[in-house]
Amino acid sequence: MSSDPWGRVDETGTVYVRTADGEQVVGSWQAGSPEEALAYFERKYEGLVVEIGLLEKRVKTTDLSTKDAQVAIDHIREQVDAHHAVGDLQALRERLDKLVATVESRREERKQQRAKQSDEARKAKEDLVTEAEQLAQSDQWRAAGERLRSLVDTWKGLPRLDRKSDDELWHRFSHARSAFSKRRKAHFAQLDAQREEARRTKERLVTEAEALSGSSDWGPTAARYRELMAEWKAAGRAQREHEDDLWNRFRGAQDVFFAARSSVFAERDAEQTENLKLKEELAEEAEKLLPIGDLKAARAAFRSINERWEAIGHVPRDARPKVEGRMHAVERAMQESEEAEWRRTNPEARARAAGLTGQLQAAVDKLRSQIDQARAQGNSAKADKLERELEGRQALLDQALKGLQEFGG
Template identity: 35%
Template sequence: MTTSQQPDAPKPAAPKPGSVTPAQVTPVAPVAPAPAYTSDLEEAKQFAEVSDDGVVTLLDGGEPIEVGQLPEASKDEALAYYVRKYDDVMTQLQLLKQRLETDVANQELEKTLAQIDETIAQRQMVGDMTKLRDQAKTLRNALVERQARQQAEREKAVAEHQAAREKIVEQAEEVSAQDPAKTQWKHSTQKMRELFDEWQTAQKSGPRLPRATEDALWKRFRTARNTFEKNRRAFFSELDARNAEAKKAKEALISRAEALQHSTEWGPTTLKYRDLMDEWKKSPRASRKDDDALWARFRGAQDVFFKARDAANAEVDREYEANLAVKEQILKDAEQQLPFKNVDTARSVMKDIRARWDEAGRVPRKDMSRMEDGIGKLEKALTDLEDEHWSRTNPETKARTDSALSQLEDAIQQLEADLAAAEQQGNEQKIAAAKEALDARRQWLQVIQAAGE
């Protein structure tokens, strides 16, 4: 039998136009054509009987089944015809076995195998029918295993896809559950957009979930997004209200600052600006953009005043430059008197310096501290000298000093007598001890006498 004479394998139904999109088309691995199965004619004779008039009978397990008649053909030709029918079915089984390893749909394979089973059941062929049925049964079992395996893979894919979708939902719920006061809205908003994109991608590309599961997950995801958006709108609405209140408060401070900017009452106005600055620091902040603009206006009003004050002070300072030169000369003259040694002389010098200092008048503001430090150094020198003089002339201190002097003088007289006696005795040890004690007492005496002068 030629290839054209072999029974045609069932063809899959052609898809309707537009029913398949490019995204749904999966490339199918080409299937190599199965080699045609060929039975040995001599071996096939054990499964058939051929009569002289061309009637062919199949022997299936000892059961005779008439399959057809070819009266004009020889016995071998008649047998060969029905053996080829057997080979065609076996070839179809081999081809089906190969297709099990491809991605052909199970439904199509099931349909093909059912047609083959029907052909086998009709037994209109000659060959080892037991072997043929065993081959069909083996393929049937393989197809069942394939269906079970694919079902398990589908269930696994669905479970993994469901877990991925649940993770997206959980992340969205985590973002929406944040404290609005602590939420980083720019980052969180971007995160929500990314999660929504992930949801859409998973929904389009992943396996379909059960309708109830899909609806439940979408409900949770939608609720999380709505909650987040509600919190975001509420937060920024409240923020706008706070910004408006802050702007109002700072506008009032700016108005007060601008009202003072042309004042020439330098001292009082400076204090008022200081108070305004304290109020500004305590006032609530507006948005960054608004706060910067408000601060520029507030600072501008202060600058007008302080520039005018600095200009006025500079003019006054120029008038005091001559006074500065006089006071610097006074300090130079006075420093030549240091260190003070006599209290009366020092007091006289400082009295003259103070008179000249007051007469010289004010100095520029930038030099005031330096001048005050210079005169302060002279005043301290006088104070230290007076304290030292008092400690020496204090009656109580003098009485204690006189008592100490008297005791030392008596001790010296006694030691001198002891020394004389030791020298008369020629006792070198006592002489050395007396001299050592006498030298120490005389040194103490000199110290006390110098302190009392």
């Protein structure tokens, strides 16, 4: 017979383990010496020790789920309770009991953490909804539009709440965005109407300017042209595809008249010499407007200079290209600045881009809602199909949003 502090082997080859409840049969050993029998079952005990140690480490250092941890604990406990090993089985049970307590503690911690995260997500989404509802009333179309898109990205990054709460908040959030889009669309529709009214006004001005181009009543006609120019600028911008053509016709009519007037005044040399001096001073004054900083102020200043310029009369023919070229250079810089400002604030193209973006955003929102509904109903195949469709629509929306940003938001 062989024995150690935790077990023994009797003369029949039966192996026992000592426990607080007395000796328990571990198994029977007939293949070798008693020492070999004890060593075999002691190794099985060491195997359980190692297995428990690994499980303790997993529980402390990984995100092992409560369910999986409990299954592993129960599996080891079954082996311990079966008494198929020689060693301090009670110590193993105590370690397993502590492990159960640790798992339960971590489960409770995770539960509290999830509850905290849910509360934080709810607060964050409520804040997003509140801001979106405020932005829905904004007239800062570009800034508010960009901020609403940013809020959507923030929303996507937040965890979902319970379905009822999440749906209610999303409904308010989506409604605020839709309200803003409708107001913005109406605003640009009104701008389009104003552009059309400007077009009709400028066509009338062009008709009169062309009728006056053959006049030889120099003073009153020149004065009327200045009045027509003031009316032209007060009319606002027409649609871009009409604005340039109308302007070319308007300017061309003036050029015909003033060219005719110039030819009549060409022989007034003495007066023209003094005129040249005055125009050179005006050209110098105009050149000081460059580079253009404040377009409105520069435009007003140049208009004043140009009116004085027109009132002066002609200069000697050979000096005209140089002095007029200086003014034209300033005028071109002014026009280029105006055109740059026009391109930057082109409402028609921006309105079209905004309308397309609104349609695509509505389609994307609808698909997301359908995907959520399909997931909730357990229809994964439908949800996956809708997800693929959503990818395509989202790509179009991203492209439209990029285009809208190029027009100023």
